[in-house]
Amino acid sequence: MTAQQLVLSLVLATMVFSVALEVKPADFARVATMPRAVVCGLVPQFLLLPVATWAATLVLDLPPSTEAAMILVACCPGGSLSNVVTHFGRGNTALSVSVSAVAALLALFLTPFNFTWMVSTNPATAGWLRTLEIDPSDIWWSLLALLALPMAAGMALAHLRPAAAARLQPPLSRFSLVALAAFIVLGLVRDRALLGPQILPQLAVVVLHNAAGLALGWAAARAFRLGTADRRAVMIEGGMQNAGLALGIIAVQFGADLNMVIIASLWGIWHIVSGMTLAFVWRRQDARHAV
Template sequence: MPIDDVVLDFNENSLTLLSIVLAGIMFGIALDTSVDDFRAALRMPRAMAVGIAAQFLLLPAVTFVLTLLLNPAPSIALGMILVACCPPGNISNVLTHRAKGNVALSVSMTAVSNVLAIFLMPINIAFWGSLQPETDALLRSVSLSPADMLADIALVIGLPFAAGLLVARVRPRWAAAAEPWVKNLSLLALLAFIVAALAGNFSVFTEYIGIVLLAVFLHDAVALALGYGCGVATGLDERSRRAVTFEVGIRNAGLGLGLVFTFFDGLGGMAIVAGWWGIWDIVAGLVLAGIWSRRRTSAPQRTEGASA
């Protein structure tokens, strides 16, 4: 059976659980975010502009070109586009810290990117997915409404993020104590959920993973290289380049997986791409961060990319 015709088994209760887990991740990110992070973003306009443009403009465009070069099944191509349009995951902050990167920039960019993703993600998916006849046909088959997706993303990202910001401001001591527990537990829950989802459809996963492996490997490598390359091309310091690398290369594939089951009925290629991305980008990120952690960076310069 072609992968475009495969539908993964996923019940309504599991979908509700995934939404709760994703909301927990966003709540945890917000507990570690403050108004000062957004102010820091204003003090680093060049670095922020580079990172935001790389995420929401260049990565979807480069991903579209990659789908043309690889010519995968339409559902795999649409899954790659979906992941590219997702906001960064909070693990990017951890990886940036481990890699001796600019953590202030990373945290600020994660906060700003997740807010922007509420509006830009549905638009990007609808635009880039419609440029190829095959992927456009998949979008039309589910009658994808950017407005409906906007509402769903706002519910999963916007409300928990706003609630976390409020708690962090009103109860800062409680937020500081709860933040590592919320972030770590929700991240572990997401990884467990992805593994369980793949295990529950193990026969499908093993049958088609060979098709997806190369696409995800190349896509993730391109995303990481794009982030670093943009930092080099725009003259950011090394610590900021590393931060931008992880902000672009680490995507919230768990959110993408939730959208696959919500709007695309668990379409095989999309679900396997998002599920495997959620695991592989962390593995690749840890390897890269480990390599960078052994290399010294030059002393931070008094530039916008090193401030905050």
């Protein structure tokens, strides 16, 4: 792990900790009594978006590397960042955390399976077929260090020292907003060599692809007749893919193909923009309704 990755991991763990200060065990108890909502959150990530992406690549005449990257990103479920965005958007944070935890485990099997058969059945990408070998330690590290431990620590502090948690939560929440903005800026700086008019077609692909993920999450939540908070959580889970996992796979198993790197990098930046935009829109809606 590079120094930059370590710093970003610590920031993300802090963000999850700040979210946990407002999450109660009773929230997870309610989710446990409604497994239908968890299943609904998994459907867009492992079924709807991957299949829709695969179908789109069959119709569109895009470079094979772009299509392979789209399929790969669609097959990588969201990480703990989606929990933070859901919390800011006043969605069901406990549901988001539960979906992320289950998705992280399922990704060990379903991400390689989905990618392999989708790429192999597309004539344009069949030559890009690789048997993905996802290192389980990457998944376990993300699940334990970036989600489980900070979530448990935050909930424990809120239970044992509620007054201290109440004082700590506002500044940490503001820090989280700044950190999310920093993710975007750092991503732009890091990938500045890739930015230019020549990437506008790839950016358009990423924006539309991400919009499809959000829309499919919304459609699944509507089909399952979930409430507003649950619907927001499922929508964010459907539209925030683990671009970091995709970049790692591209680096190791596709020789850091430039076109694939551009798609995954743009995803990593854009899904934060779209997710936070939705969160702010939802907060404004709630404020208007409260008035």
